[in-house]
Amino acid sequence: MNMPFSESTLVKDMVNEQPKTSDVFKRYRIDFCCGGNIPLSKAASDLSIDMEKLMADLNEVYIKEEKNTVDMAVWTDSSSEDIIKYISEHFHAGTLDELAQLSPYVTKVSKVHGDSHPELLKVYELFYEFKKEMIEHTAKEEEVVFPMLLKLQDPSLENRQEIIDYITELEKEHDHVGEILRQIREVTSDYELPFDACGTYTLVYKRLEALEGFTFMHVHHENNILFPRFI
Structure with missing residues (x-):
């Protein structure tokens, strides 16, 4: 390139x-x-x-x-093992890395500009709620749910309902993080920058909006491609 x-x-x-x-x-x-x-x-x-x-x-x-540009047709025809590997290596790793990298910027902007732009204090609160939820969510998928999904491919497996209940729980968690992102978008007026936004302020809004898109694609791979194979 x-x-x-x-x-x-x-x-x-x-x-x-x-x-x-x-x-x-x-x-x-x-x-x-x-x-x-x-x-x-x-x-x-x-x-x-x-x-x-x-x-x-x-x-x-x-x-x-x-x-990071994804050809969705590739994944609809891929094995569950390959999809899970991709979600783990691409979306999980990417999300955790971006949360770690973005955290100090969100904190700095809220401290420096929070008095004149109180919406940033709400952004700070929502971002760290999102971060906590995603860290716990990805850990649950990696350690518990994904291994169980691969076992679910065995038609003789007896505890199928337990695994399906886990999927339902994950989908509810997806709804919750989606709501957090909706609130961030609302409180920032669709990431509209004020006239006095500095470079770091601008950076935070751009990366939050990119994180939103990345998360939606993450959820799409699970809700619409992976999970339907088991329900």
Whole structure:
């Protein structure tokens, strides 16, 4: 894949186009917020950063996100084992990683701007409720439900109803996290940024909206592709 940016690309433009590049900039201590109006080359030069390594790390983010584009037809025809593996490695791992990466930004924005934008305090509360729910939910699927689903493929299995009850419980949890995301969207007025939003403020809204889409696709794979095979 050819890199869709160059050494002359502005730091802020990269974050605007691909918000997850902010994780790379944070790692290198490049200011993408207030100091983001400079080319990558200057940002690297100012901090004595290896330009080649920085470009490679940024390109890795683009490649990873490009792979996140899913051909749904592939999964409707795949085995349950492959779907479960994909959900675990892609959606579960991706969700937990993004929750960890996004948490400090949500906290920072609520502390810095919460007085003038009280909706951010509600965003903070809802985000951490969502985080708690998803950590518990993915752990339950990994440790209990997914292994049981694979056993359910055996027609002689006796405790089929127990496993079906677990699926019903998971679907209710999906409804709950969906409601949390709906509330976040409502309180942010569909992620509409105020006139005084800084770079980090903007980043939080973009990544929250991306997390919403990622979660909906996650739930779709389970509710509409995986679970119907067992009910």
